[in-house]
Amino acid sequence: MGAGNRLAGALTFVMPLAALVLIWAVVVPAFQVRPQIFPSVAAVIGAGLAGLRDGSLLTHAATSLARVAIGTVLAVLVAVPLGILMGISRGLSAFLTPLLRFFSVLAGIAWIPIATLWFGYGFGAIVFVIFNAVFFVVVYNTLLGVSTIPMPLRHAAASLGAGRRAMLSDVLLPGALPNIVTGIRTGLGFAWRGLIAAEMIATNVGLGYMLFVARDFYQTEVIVLGMIVIGALWLSIDRLLLAPLERATIERWGLVRA
């Protein structure tokens, strides 16, 4: 994709969002919507600037991002090896798959109550919720990735002299990578939602907390600011971090599954 195309792509992406802001800017004053119901554009910008000035917005956002990053990294570190083990061991896969199915339905906010009992309010409970959101979907996708590697590739490696370690590093891991990336992308989406929910309940800092507390004071401008930051952060992570990772590897190898 050329630079011109990419610019055009970015424009098509931003245009509808800009249109929405425009409608908002027109509708709120036109109907004299009360600020307790919905804030004006200016009020939200003001809240954003205030949050930036006193540093609170950055603290909330950075805390939320750090929790997601730590939970995700921990989950991927455990999930990928487990998924690969399941991919090469039929018995292990048969035994764990029903559990995986069960827990992947639960993954996310259903864990919040028990997480707060185990870890108390704060960092531990929230990272645990994120871990769960990412873990199950990454295990499942890694397993799927390993099992979709064509048998001749494994045979080829074996007859070229690959032992267990080389089979893992040169065949199973790269072969499962497209699915692993998909799993991380999906899992991060779950994690981000789970994070906001968990922060409303189990902490006193973070974007979810910021939103929830603003409600107690009818600060709709802070609530909407929080919602915008949450959405924008997720889109940036997805488009600036995950999508380029996919382009750099998977598309180059011709492994993208339509």
Next chain:
Amino acid sequence: MKTLSLKSLSKTYFDLYAGSHHTALHDISLDVPAGEFVAIVGPSGCGKSTILNMVAGFIAPSGGEILVGGEPVRGPGADRGVVFQSFALFPWKTVLENVGFGPKMRGVPKAERDEIARDYLGLVGLAHAADRYPNELSGGMQQRVGVVRALANEPDILLMDEPFASVDAQTRMTLQEELTRIWEDRRPTVVFITHDVPEAVFLANRVVVLSKGRILEQVEVPLARPRVWDRLVEDDAFKSLSNKVLALVRAA
């Protein structure tokens, strides 16, 4: 180069649909001396690919023995290089890395194995494609890489499972000529599986006709080398040998 011996080899599958055992191969005995090119032909379902998969060590025989240089086969190994119908190149490795994979597994240092890989790629006119990924190449080019990847590992025996079945007819003839040229030059021991009779006769020293899991007949191919299609299409000896094998396969 080593001798390959199949001794009373058999393979029985349990057929889940029929609920009974199905015998894919009966009592196959075959000797392939070092440096010989043997082609195994037969209609689909005759068990020819099963033989190759057992020699490669991908599946275990139900009875009998496979010996390479007198040693029994117990699984896949670098002494038997395999060229697959589906090419089986690693999509995440460049062409150079694919060809250098066998040497890498033997612990050959990077600079040295890159040089080996470049030499082998030159053999099939693909030196320019070294840094590309397999999905950027045509089917014919991919299979050239598949062949030299197996050769670069210097196996005792080269096993080829319908390697040219999925490329177009024009490319197939070019690949066949390249393969004979390489074989005439280096004389590896080759077992070549195909259902294409002219291909078998063109390439091999000996054609083994397989039918319903048994060896029906073995036909020696004393045609002169180097073999090229331009000459052989008009060659009477080639035509009569092809017709003979074709008649056997059709009767099979």
